[in-house]
Amino acid sequence: MRIGQLSRRTGVPARMLRYYEEQDLLHPERAANGYRLYDAAAVHRVQQIRGLLDSGLTTEIIRRILPFLDRPGEIHPGCLSDEVAALLKEEADRITQRVECLSRNRDAILAYLAAVQRDGDPAPPSVR
Amino acid sequence: MRIGQLSRRTGVPARMLRYYEEQDLLHPERAANGYRLYDAAAVHRVQQIRGLLDSGLTTEIIRRILPFLDRPGEIHPGCLSDEVAALLKEEADRITQRVECLSRNRDAILAYLAAVQRDGDPAPPSVR
DNA sequence: ATTTGCCTTCACATCGATGTGAAGGTTTGA
DNA sequence: TCAAACCTTCACATCGATGTGAAGGCAAAT
The missing domain is CATH 1.10.1660.10 (Multidrug-efflux Transporter Regulator; Chain: A; Domain 2)
Incomplete structure (x- = not known):
């Protein structure tokens, strides 16, 4: 195309x-x-x-x-030098950092929304 | 400070x-x-x-x-208009998108590294 | 007291990602 | 055959985040 x-x-x-x-x-x-x-x-x-x-x-x-x-494991010739492997590992770690930061803050947003929503409810889902 | x-x-x-x-x-x-x-x-x-x-x-x-x-739920006055709530929800969703994209690709990197590493082992951790 | 280091604001430069338009060749379909 | 829609490259502009330097005030230590 x-x-x-x-x-x-x-x-x-x-x-x-x-x-x-x-x-x-x-x-x-x-x-x-x-x-x-x-x-x-x-x-x-x-x-x-x-x-x-x-x-x-x-x-x-x-x-x-x-x-x-x-x-997924298809092509992995010897062309992966130790340096490249280290670089990939580092990058994976940085990505993990990002994921954790984003998840944390997203959860905070959702928790906030949930709290407010619960509050605004005219009839709370009374337990008893 | x-x-x-x-x-x-x-x-x-x-x-x-x-x-x-x-x-x-x-x-x-x-x-x-x-x-x-x-x-x-x-x-x-x-x-x-x-x-x-x-x-x-x-x-x-x-x-x-x-x-x-x-x-964490401390301050939630009525100052949260529906529009703001919608905006927050949208943003949370976008963040989830990012998290999924990053996780997926990080896992691909790690899977690749694991595959190569397994391959490069001089003595595989023989099971028997 | 003078130096040394930190602070202020203002301004211009850079860098990566993206938008936009010009000038011109190609494909498609009426 | 001609128009509309697509493609090419080249170039300049924008935008957000960041770097950098100038000119000058403030503070702590010798």
């Missing part, structure tokens, strides 16, 4: 899809006339990129972890 | 602390000479702000949810 269709399917502006390619996150084929050609998997990949960007990761970090995300 | 000390305790540049104040995230007292004066709770608040910023929230969103985070 061409860039316009991928854009419509993902809701991501074509401009951004070109940018992600420039950042080495996408690698579409090229038609004879120079048009970008994406395979069906690109839709998922774009959504993944968007989710990670929205979660505060930079394109640089995404680029480094992306090659390791879509293989 | 003054801004320099808060900066050292949190690792956040004084410049940024002033910026957060400009963004209405911090509201330090002022000494007679104009110096900002922070109370002990500011350390926690700054760490909270940093965590949320690092997780992709903007100062604008943080400003809106911050008043509801530190009260």
Whole structure:
């Protein structure tokens, strides 16, 4: 599919899809006339990129972890140096930090909402 | 405490602390000479702000949810309009999205690392 | 008292992600 | 064949978060 269709399917502006390619996150084929050609998997990949960007990761970090995300163990040649492994571990830890921070604060919001809602109830769910 | 000390305790540049104040995230007292004066709770608040910023929230969103985070139910006057409640719920949902995306991808990284590590073992932890 | 270090405000620069528009070639369909 | 919709690259603008430096006031220690 061409860039316009991928854009419509993902809701991501074509401009951004070109940018992600420039950042080495996408690698579409090229038609004879120079048009970008994406395979069906690109839709998922774009959504993944968007989710990670929205979660505060930079394109640089995404680029480094992306090659390791879509293989549940399929491709793991000896190409994983100790340094890269350490980097991945570090990044995983940073992500865990984020998850904990976000969960904590989301729970606080929900707890607050629950408290207020309980309060506003005209008839509390009386236990007795 | 003054801004320099808060900066050292949190690792956040004084410049940024002033910026957060400009963004209405911090509201330090002022000494007679104009110096900002922070109370002990500011350390926690700054760490909270940093965590949320690092997780992709903007100062604008943080400003809106911050008043509801530190009260486990303490202060909930009638000042919570339905619109604000809806906004909080939406934001909580968006945060949940982020958490799921991050968890999923972190787990993929860890699974990959586990697979490779298992592979690279010179002597597998033979079961028999 | 003077130095040293911290504080103030103001302003301009950077950086990553994104928006927008120009100028021109391609595909599709009336 | 011509128009509409799509594609290309290039470039400049914006926006939020952050860095940095200037010019000057304040405070604690030698």
